[in-house]
Amino acid sequence: MLLFCQTKSQDSVIGEYSSPERSTLNSLRHGAYALDLNLQLQENGEYVYSTCAQIAKGTWTVRNNELILKCREKRMAIDSLNQVEKYAKGKICGEDEVFEIKGKKLYREEMLKNKKFKIILFKK
Numbered sequence: 001m002l003l004f005c006q007t008k009s010q011d012s013v014i015g016e017y018s019s020p021e022r023s024t025l026n027s028l029r030h031g032a033y034a035l036d037l038n039l040q041l042q043e044n045g046e047y048v049y050s051t052c053a054q055i056a057k058g059t060w061t062v063r064n065n066e067l068i069l070k071c072r073e074k075r076m077a078i079d080s081l082n083q084v085e086k087y088a089k090g091k092i093c094g095e096d097e098v099f100e101i102k103g104k105k106l107y108r109e110e111m112l113k114n115k116k117f118k119i120i121l122f123k124k
Helices: 008-013 024-030 079-083
Strands: 015-018 038-041 046-050 054-063 066-076 097-102 105-112 115-123
Touching: 066 079
Parallel strands: none
Antiparallel strands: 015 038, 015 115, 038 046, 046 054, 054 066, 066 097, 097 105, 105 115
C-alpha cells in the first residue's frame, strides 16, 4: 500500500501570507519591497496569489528551503481587463516563482528597472 504524506516542511508552510504594511519602520527594515500582496497556500497543494493588479492560481511544492509556485492561470484583478483579448484566456503565466523559506517568512528578489526589488511575505 502506497501512502501519500506531506513532509514536515510542506505542512509548516500551509496558510496565508501577506506583504508588510507601508510604514517608515518597514521601509527602513526591508528597503524597497512590494505592497498589497496576499498568498494562500492550501492543504491540497493549490495556491491563490493576489497583487493589486493580478490574481494567479496554480500548484505549489516545497524543495529544500524553497517554495515553488507553478502558475496554472493568471487573471487581471480588474475584471473588465479580462475581456481584453491578450488577457481573456487566463494564460498569462510566466516562469515558476521561487521563494526562499525563512521561518514564517517567504522571500525573493527581482530586478525592476535596474533596481533590486524585494518580495517579502509574512505568515498570518
